[in-house]
Amino acid sequence: MPELPFEIWKERIENEIKILKNLNFIENDTIAFHENNVDFWVNIKSLGFITKDNTEKLSLMPINTHRIFIKLNRSFPYPGGIDLSWYSNIFHPNIHPIELQNSEKPGTGYICINILKKWSRLSDLESTVKSLQKLVENPNPEDPLNYDICSKAAEFFKKNPIEKIRKNYESGEEIEEENDDVVIVDD
Amino acid sequence: MTTQKDYQEIKVIDKDSVDTDIFDRQKRIHGWDQDKISNAKVMVIGVGATGNEVVKNLVLSGVGTIYIIDFDFIEMSNLNRCVLFNSKAAENNEYKVDVVKEACKILNPDVKIIPIKKDLNAIDKNLYRECDVICSCLDNVEARLEANNYAYYYDIPFIDSGIDEYFGTVQAVYSKVIESACLQCAISDKDLELMWSKFSCTGQEINSEDQETTRKIATIITTTSIIGGIQSQQVLKFLLDIDYFRKYGKWSSQIGEPLIGKQLLYNGLMNRFKIIEKLKDPECWTCSYKKPIS
Numbered sequence: 001m002p003e004l005p006f007e008i009w010k011e012r013i014e015n016e017i018k019i020l021k022n023l024n025f026i027e028n029d030t031i032a033f034h035e036n037n038v039d040f041w042v043n044i045k046s047l048g049f050i051t052k053d054n055t056e057k058l059s060l061m062p063i064n065t066h067r068i069f070i071k072l073n074r075s076f077p078y079p080g081g082i083d084l085s086w087y088s089n090i091f092h093p094n095i096h097p098i099e100l101q102n103s104e105k106p107g108t109g110y111i112c113i114n115i116l117k118k119w120s121r122l123s124d125l126e127s128t129v130k131s132l133q134k135l136v137e138n139p140n141p142e143d144p145l146n147y148d149i150c151s152k153a154a155e156f157f158k159k160n161p162i163e164k165i166r167k168n169y170e171s172g173e174e175i176e177e178e179n180d181d182v183v184i185v186d187d
Numbered sequence: 188m189t190t191q192k193d194y195q196e197i198k199v200i201d202k203d204s205v206d207t208d209i210f211d212r213q214k215r216i217h218g219w220d221q222d223k224i225s226n227a228k229v230m231v232i233g234v235g236a237t238g239n240e241v242v243k244n245l246v247l248s249g250v251g252t253i254y255i256i257d258f259d260f261i262e263m264s265n266l267n268r269c270v271l272f273n274s275k276a277a278e279n280n281e282y283k284v285d286v287v288k289e290a291c292k293i294l295n296p297d298v299k300i301i302p303i304k305k306d307l308n309a310i311d312k313n314l315y316r317e318c319d320v321i322c323s324c325l326d327n328v329e330a331r332l333e334a335n336n337y338a339y340y341y342d343i344p345f346i347d348s349g350i351d352e353y354f355g356t357v358q359a360v361y362s363k364v365i366e367s368a369c370l371q372c373a374i375s376d377k378d379l380e381l382m383w384s385k386f387s388c389t390g391q392e393i394n395s396e397d398q399e400t401t402r403k404i405a406t407i408i409t410t411t412s413i414i415g416g417i418q419s420q421q422v423l424k425f426l427l428d429i430d431y432f433r434k435y436g437k438w439s440s441q442i443g444e445p446l447i448g449k450q451l452l453y454n455g456l457m458n459r460f461k462i463i464e465k466l467k468d469p470e471c472w473t474c475s476y477k478k479p480i481s
Contacts (some may be wrong), residue, residue: 001382002308002329002330002331002336003308003333003336004336004472004473005312005336005337005340005341007340007476007478008336008340008472008473008476011476012472027480061388077472078379078382079379079380079382079383080334080383090279096461115385116383117380118380119376119379119380119383120376121374121375121376121472126267127413135217158422
């Protein structure tokens with residue numbers, strides 16, 4: 001990837017981080033400037049689900065805040081300039097979180113997201129973080145990441161559309177699916 | 188009546204040097220100053236097909252120092268269009284820059300060739316500032332843009348070229364002509380998508396050998412020598428006339444204006460040249476940046 005001269009890159013990054021900061025996405029005091037990159041933690045709020053342990057059936061419970069580690073490298077704002085690692089646990093076909101439940105080793109933190117694939121001249125940090133928020137609410141089971149937990153999530157969301165799950169959660173009902181062993185538990 | 192000033196501009200050609208001075212014929216050109224050429228430092232990024240032509244032209248014109256940057260090795264399939272390569276070097280898979288350096292010694296031993304066997308993004312960025320003109324003879328958008336970005340930032344004239352079968356383009360970028368476009372101005376979302384296609388959706392690089400072979404384009408030496416010729420002429424124009432431009436804010440009539448912010452398109456099938464003006468993007472990532480006034 002090409003890079004911008006350091007001064008241009010720095011000014012651009014500072015502006016973009018300022019916008020994110022004003023939108024309260026960035027965790028306090030986590031911004032670290034290094035020689036060739038900048039990293040920080042981002043908290044986003046949107047309704048996602050995690051699996052509940054100690055039940056034989058696959059059951060979900062809601063999770064509202066998510067933690068993501070973002071590193072901007074020298075390629076920014078060219079494609080590939082943003083490294084995203086999803087930290088907090090989530091049951092999602094397109095996210096392989098580092099903090100995996102019931103797993104001995106951590107996940108990869110990989111996120112499969114369209115905005116990175118279709119990076120445009122107008123794409124920026126703000127639109128990327130906002131699209132992460134949207135990704136939580138709109139899993140894409142047709143194109144899961146190649147990990148067991150993600151395939152499992154894909155299968156699950158194919159059978160149980162997210163709209164339905166969300167609706168059930170909002171109405172506070174505990175529902176068991178007919179065709180699958182699904183229970184939504186509101187904690 | 189000849190004024191004193193005009194009189195000084197009339198060239199005195201030494202009768203004895205007509206046949207012995209290497210540069211006698213080019214010195215006869217109005218506005219030519221061989222000292223400017225001999226003291227110049229030019230960077231040529233990529234010494235493939237076009238790079239060979241450009242380096243050959245600059246060496247024979249007597250450019251003082253030429254930095255050549257290429258990390259690649261010579262292959263047999265390069266030999267149909269690279270005047271400075273040879274089959275022995277291709278058999279031994281030698282570095283392109285080393286072979287070009289040796290070949291240039293024979294063409295003009297006075298020229299200093301500095302080979303750099305590195306990827307463009309690994310070179311010392313201060314090297315850009317040391318050069319008077321930067322040339323890119325590359326096969327990919329990524330490296331072109333990087334060279335464009337640094338050349339623009341450091342206010343160094345930059346000349347880019349591209350070839351494909353019977354077609355070719357040459358475009359110059361110079362930040363001191365403020366209203367002119369740079370290469371980044373014309374980058375489309377499609378270009379960005381192509382750059383990104385070498386990566387998977389999670390951002391990991393895909394190492395595919397198929398991609399390497401499919402990216403090779405068709406080229407012939409007749410097109411590369413036309414485009415390389417125009418590109419090296421742009422270099423000479425900048426070298427000869429940049430002092431005049433800095434002083435008067437315009438290009439002298441003897442040397443003429445380089446193709447700044449304009450793109451020359453060559454169509455070998457139609458035997459046609461066309462020049463189009465490139466639009467400047469007011470929000471361009473590279474050239475919209477305003478340096479703080481120190």
